[in-house]
Amino acid sequence: MENEQFPKGILPVLPVPNIDETADFYIDTLQFKENFRLKSERGQSTNAQLTFEESTLMLNLNPEKASLEGGGIYLWVRLFENDINEYYDSLLKANVNIVDPIEDQFWGDRSFVIKDCNNFFIAFNQKVSE
Template sequence: MATIQPILHVPDVDATLRYYRDVLDFTVDYVLPDETGRTIHAELNWRGADLMLAPTDTLSPVARSLLGAGVILYLTDPNGDIDTFYECVRERGAQIVDPIKTQEWGHRTFTVSDPDGYRLMFAAPVQEPGPSVVAD
């Protein structure tokens, strides 16, 4: 089975790691420091979804100025209580960019923006989706 593990480049891996752990309820699976003790790689998990963090040092100045542009990570928990999770992250100070709602495709979702500009849409299925149309 194939997996996808996004790597988000961020200015301060430790600060972003704390946000994902303390606000968004990710678990920290692995942290790799450099010789000075600065974290240069981190692996996180949210209910089975993996995510990695890396510093922006290796990016060009143009790439650094576009962090998060157009990126939305869609995280689904088929057995989760999305409404309770929404209230929890909201109370912890997450920047909600799209409040919780039930989508046409049958998922209940909400979207947050992290401190680096990446967006995460959290979802849980709550009903069967409507009919689909497949293009030829």
């Protein structure tokens, strides 16, 4: 692993019960990109690092701490490159669990909230007005 795979600033880490299942959901369904997966000597995936636009997320194998209710974890993903309406429509087509439908917010963002495959809440937002 090279140092450029570790971003400057805050790196959110989600404890999950299954790295491969979670990483595959984020990649195949939420359209994240994989930076790497780290496997134990026995071949079990123990960590994965994913990116979406300019954001980086680390998944950590930790079944004891992975909460069935998402543990209060709530991630905000700011969209800069993707059109939020098109992205939302693609997640609807993929049958993603939409918690809060897409709508314009009073502070000038357009946003929606999903629950991922481990019941973590993830909010996607994009600036639409000043």
